[in-house]
Amino acid sequence: MVKLTPAQHHLLNQPFEKRIFLEGPAGSGKTTVGVVRMLQLLHAGVPGDQMLVLVPQRALGIPYLRALASPEAPPGGQVSVLTAGGLARRMVDLFWPLIARQAGFAHPERPPVFLTLETAQYYMAHLVRPLLEEGFFESISIDRNRLYSQILDNLNKAALTGFPIEEISERLSAAWNGESSQRRVFADAQHCAMLFRRYCLEHNLLDFSLQVEVFRNFLHPSFLCRAYLHDSVRHLIADNIEEDTPFAHDILREWLPELDSALLIFDQDAGYRRFLGADPESAIRLAAACHETLLFTNSLVTRPGMETLGEALGNVLLIYSPHHSQPTPPQKNDWKEILNFPPQSLRFYPQMLDWVADEVARLVESGTRPGEIAILAPILSDALRFSLANRLDVRGIPYRSHRPSRSLADEPAARCLLTLARLAHPKWNQPIEPEEVIHALFIAIDGLDLVRARLLGSIVFRKHSRQLSSFTQIKPEMQERITYSVGNRYETLRTWLSDYAAQPEMELDLFFSRLFGEVLSQPGFGFHTDLDAGRVTANLIESAQKFRQAVENAGGMEGTSPGCEYLAMVRDGVIASTYVSSWQPPVEDAVFIAPAYTFLLYNRPVEHQFWLDAGSNAWFERLYQPLTHPYVLSRGWEPGRLWTAAEEYQTNRETLFRLTLGLLRRCREKVHLAFSELSEGGFEQRGMLLRSIYQIQIQETRHG
Amino acid sequence: MDKSRSHPETLREVQPFTFSQSSLQDFSDCPRRFQLRYLFQLSWPAPIAEPIQENERLTRAGERFHNLARQALLGVSLDALHESVLASGESNLPLWWQHFLQLIPLLQVGECRPEYSVSVPMGEHRLLAKFDLVQYFATEQRAVIWDWKTSLHRPPRARLEKRWQTHLYPYLLARTGLPRLGNASLTPSGIEMVYWFPHTPDQPERFLYSEEQFQRDEESLQAILAEINRRQPSQFEQTANERHCHFCVYRSLCERGIQAGSLEEMEGDIDAPGESSLDLNFDQIGEIAF
Numbered sequence: 001m002v003k004l005t006p007a008q009h010h011l012l013n014q015p016f017e018k019r020i021f022l023e024g025p026a027g028s029g030k031t032t033v034g035v036v037r038m039l040q041l042l043h044a045g046v047p048g049d050q051m052l053v054l055v056p057q058r059a060l061g062i063p064y065l066r067a068l069a070s071p072e073a074p075p076g077g078q079v080s081v082l083t084a085g086g087l088a089r090r091m092v093d094l095f096w097p098l099i100a101r102q103a104g105f106a107h108p109e110r111p112p113v114f115l116t117l118e119t120a121q122y123y124m125a126h127l128v129r130p131l132l133e134e135g136f137f138e139s140i141s142i143d144r145n146r147l148y149s150q151i152l153d154n155l156n157k158a159a160l161t162g163f164p165i166e167e168i169s170e171r172l173s174a175a176w177n178g179e180s181s182q183r184r185v186f187a188d189a190q191h192c193a194m195l196f197r198r199y200c201l202e203h204n205l206l207d208f209s210l211q212v213e214v215f216r217n218f219l220h221p222s223f224l225c226r227a228y229l230h231d232s233v234r235h236l237i238a239d240n241i242e243e244d245t246p247f248a249h250d251i252l253r254e255w256l257p258e259l260d261s262a263l264l265i266f267d268q269d270a271g272y273r274r275f276l277g278a279d280p281e282s283a284i285r286l287a288a289a290c291h292e293t294l295l296f297t298n299s300l301v302t303r304p305g306m307e308t309l310g311e312a313l314g315n316v317l318l319i320y321s322p323h324h325s326q327p328t329p330p331q332k333n334d335w336k337e338i339l340n341f342p343p344q345s346l347r348f349y350p351q352m353l354d355w356v357a358d359e360v361a362r363l364v365e366s367g368t369r370p371g372e373i374a375i376l377a378p379i380l381s382d383a384l385r386f387s388l389a390n391r392l393d394v395r396g397i398p399y400r401s402h403r404p405s406r407s408l409a410d411e412p413a414a415r416c417l418l419t420l421a422r423l424a425h426p427k428w429n430q431p432i433e434p435e436e437v438i439h440a441l442f443i444a445i446d447g448l449d450l451v452r453a454r455l456l457g458s459i460v461f462r463k464h465s466r467q468l469s470s471f472t473q474i475k476p477e478m479q480e481r482i483t484y485s486v487g488n489r490y491e492t493l494r495t496w497l498s499d500y501a502a503q504p505e506m507e508l509d510l511f512f513s514r515l516f517g518e519v520l521s522q523p524g525f526g527f528h529t530d531l532d533a534g535r536v537t538a539n540l541i542e543s544a545q546k547f548r549q550a551v552e553n554a555g556g557m558e559g560t561s562p563g564c565e566y567l568a569m570v571r572d573g574v575i576a577s578t579y580v581s582s583w584q585p586p587v588e589d590a591v592f593i594a595p596a597y598t599f600l601l602y603n604r605p606v607e608h609q610f611w612l613d614a615g616s617n618a619w620f621e622r623l624y625q626p627l628t629h630p631y632v633l634s635r636g637w638e639p640g641r642l643w644t645a646a647e648e649y650q651t652n653r654e655t656l657f658r659l660t661l662g663l664l665r666r667c668r669e670k671v672h673l674a675f676s677e678l679s680e681g682g683f684e685q686r687g688m689l690l691r692s693i694y695q696i697q698i699q700e701t702r703h704g
Numbered sequence: 705m706d707k708s709r710s711h712p713e714t715l716r717e718v719q720p721f722t723f724s725q726s727s728l729q730d731f732s733d734c735p736r737r738f739q740l741r742y743l744f745q746l747s748w749p750a751p752i753a754e755p756i757q758e759n760e761r762l763t764r765a766g767e768r769f770h771n772l773a774r775q776a777l778l779g780v781s782l783d784a785l786h787e788s789v790l791a792s793g794e795s796n797l798p799l800w801w802q803h804f805l806q807l808i809p810l811l812q813v814g815e816c817r818p819e820y821s822v823s824v825p826m827g828e829h830r831l832l833a834k835f836d837l838v839q840y841f842a843t844e845q846r847a848v849i850w851d852w853k854t855s856l857h858r859p860p861r862a863r864l865e866k867r868w869q870t871h872l873y874p875y876l877l878a879r880t881g882l883p884r885l886g887n888a889s890l891t892p893s894g895i896e897m898v899y900w901f902p903h904t905p906d907q908p909e910r911f912l913y914s915e916e917q918f919q920r921d922e923e924s925l926q927a928i929l930a931e932i933n934r935r936q937p938s939q940f941e942q943t944a945n946e947r948h949c950h951f952c953v954y955r956s957l958c959e960r961g962i963q964a965g966s967l968e969e970m971e972g973d974i975d976a977p978g979e980s981s982l983d984l985n986f987d988q989i990g991e992i993a994f
Contacts, residue, residue: 049821076880094778094780098784109790109791224778517750517964522956531744
């Protein structure tokens with residue numbers, strides 16, 4: 001049983017019918033009291049199926065889901081734990097026939113086709129690629145997939161903020177303060193967004209933005225949907241509303257007066273998901289719609305030094321703000337105890353990684369549980385993840401990593417399956433490189449090492465024919481070198497592929513499933529006991545299946561099969577590069593390697609944090625997004641106002657402050673600052689984070 | 705050693721665990737399958753049945769039917785739904801829908817809760833049921849649990865009678881009652897479980913519940929939970945009935961065959977969409993920008 005503070009007891013003693021706005025810093029026990037309030041309501045006889053827990057992101061619903069899965073929750077109907085986007089999608093799916101025609105879909109009699117991020121990017125690419133040939137976006141240099149995703153991002157921002165998509169370019173242009181050629185880029189982005197929206201309406205496709213708009217504009221006002229929601233949501237707990245969007249806040253504002261009970265929880269100094277439309281200013285206005293605001297002030301997580309350092313960083317980083325005119329030194333020197341630096345200056349990046357791995361090993365040896373350590377980077381590249389993983393493996397430290405946009409197509413098992421798919425479909429004319437075949441054989445056949453895979457691959461594969469020849473045709477001395485057991489397995493695989501190619505073509509996802517079940521996961525093949533390969537294959541199948549279903553339901557495509565198109569899109573990096581695998585609960589006892597923002601949104605404090613590459617500017621600078629803008633497209637932005645360089649600089653400082661404060665409030669013992677003089681690319685590093693900490697040290701020295 | 709790839713091996717490591725009719729049935733059919741699916745949470749995407757395309761088509765048709773039934777029961781215009789059935793191009797759906805339209809007047813008596821889920825604690829764990837429909841007759845204090853079965857082959861009554869679903873669903877409804885419909889405590893004898901087959905609508909299978917059965921079910925549930933709880937990793941043995949392996953995705957891992965069994969021979973629950981996790985991907989958009 002959780003021990004509660006007097007402030008938490010005070011909240012729980014409030015009558016249910018009171019609408020409460022709870023505010024406080026991270027680590028002050030807000031979510032804990034939210035969970036207890038939910039159980040309190042259930043024990044008081046509130047039907048679970050009349051209760052909604054609204055969170056901005058699934059991971060933030062974990063504490064509620066855990067409590068509901070525990071024997072402490074009483075018997076009864078199921079509480080829904082949803083995001084606003086998830087709610088919109090469910091309602092659109094359920095009440096589609098009510099509004100499809102009215103919302104302008106060309107085929108209201110057909111079911112809606114919900115697009116994933118991948119399939120939305122695919123359709124965007126389909127529409128934008130010809131325009132690129134015509135000269136669209138020629139003045140900017142940007143990866144195509146990032147271009148597609150930023151156009152989608154603009155649509156999402158319009159939907160979540162609540163302005164018409166026709167105004168995207170106008171808003172961006174009005175705030176633009178640089179070269180006028182950029183306005184042409186905004187106009188191109190506008191044109192593409194409109195084209196995409198028209199295409200979606202013509203083909204019953206619903207990307208995230210259209211789900212939100214259809215729900216907001218057509219479903220939410222409809223009698224049947226409203227009655228359904230009114231009946232299903234009598235009691236509400238909305239947590240981390242500062243990370244949610246004006247879309248979610250608008251729904252809450254409308255619902256609040258009619259609810260039987262409500263608890264809204266607001267995390268101060270947060271709003272980390274601004275890039276995804278989070279709007280803490282809009283969230284805090286909901287307090288006015290509640291009967292009472294309660295404040296939790298004391299951290300139940302951190303040591304006092306963390307707060308001191310947080311305040312000192314605020315003094316340094318916010319000095320240019322009109323509200324903070326003078327930087328002041330820290331009031332106490334307890335902040336020094338919570339910071340750990342490398343004992344000597346580290347010149348090169350790999351030295352920094354070695355130091356981190358050594359420190360982690362030292363902590364684990366001295367009794368710290370690996371799950372109490374987080375290694376946090378501003379951006380977690382594959383290379384960095386790999387380098388850290390290697391070092392931790394060598395030291396026998398368990399770890400887990402989470403990077404949201406990890407490329408599925410780069411997984412060895414997926415690469416193997418994709419190459420075998422190309423080999424099995426020679427009519428698709430997909431290019432296959434000998435190296436890909438060698439890799440596929442190496443992964444697919446158990447007992448085949450890379451040397452013999454290279455030997456086998458170079459003999460049996462001819463690039464021009466795109467086919468594999470038989471093991472029996474190889475010279476006996478070569479067969480012996482490769483070994484007959486490997487040869488038999490190779491023949492099983494080759495015969496399976498060749499038999500398949502002689503049959504009518506099958507849907508690609510079904511092909512993968514059958515190849516996996518009948519060959520690759522059988523004894524003697526590489527996936528047989530490789531549980532991770534099973535997971536990757538399942539993800540690839542899901543990705544290919546969703547792609548196919550989206551394409552089929554939208555009326556198919558002319559002249560090519562969905563499978564062939566899927567493989568082409570994977571090669572172009574449009575598909576399977578942004579696949580997000582199913583959510584998994586964190587494993588408790590392993591070092592967590594993650595981007596800093598991802599860690600914040602897991603909302604799980606640890607004893608030790610390593611801030612990796614603290615000298616890098618990536619901690620401070622906003623991502624380069626030439627087609628969109630999180631602040632200009634937010635609800636609080638005054639139309640027509642210019643976004644200046646000073647504003648950019650100040651916003652970056654404020655963002656860095658919020659980020660570091662959020663991290664400190666989720667750290668119980670120590671922050672280990674890892675940095676090297678030279679970056680990974682060999683450049684001198686003097687990023688804002690490191691400079692701010694130096695500045696605190698200097699101020700303190702000056703003031704004795 | 706990426707720990708995200710390691711999994712618990714016994715139930716004690718994942719407490720609390722929520723048991724559904726599928727997980728209980730999996731354990732009864734094959735303890736190894738239960739271990740792989742629920743403890744290891746192992747994705748193993750081999751075909752379930754052949755022809756694979758036909759199996760997929762039937763699964764989707766089943767999901768579509770469940771969705772249509774729910775929409776109809778929530779008051780969405782039947783004409784609009786009818787139009788969507790005709791436009792679906794799905795061969796089974798129009799007939800199933802016709803049969804369902806004939807059933808609707810019967811379902812409009814009393815109060816209805818479509819797609820209703822309940823869960824109940826039992827020891828250190830929980831039990832979960834996802835009802836397709838619960839119909840409640842207030843004057844008689846009686847409730848009927850409807851379950852739509854769209855699988856190709858209709859299981860014989862004796863087989864249905866043995867399935868965990870037939871026991872778990874009425875048991876859980878008796879435990880929870882229907883507080884939103886004004887009845888917090890239903891007596892077991894007031895509960896009936898009906899399997900309705902849209903392709904043979906006139907032959908539903910009905911199972912009346914009783915106080916005695918409730919007691920027996922409670923004991924059976926406690927016993928099976930205790931049994932799963934006490935098993936060591938090596939005690940989740942493979943089934944002796946290899947027929948189960950024909951329709952099990954883990955057959956290659958267990959070295960129990962190469963090809964999936966024939967759909968013609970499958971009597972199963974391919975029509976239960978409730979336990980898939982489609983909604984896990986609703987929020988992809990929320991995960992990308994960082």
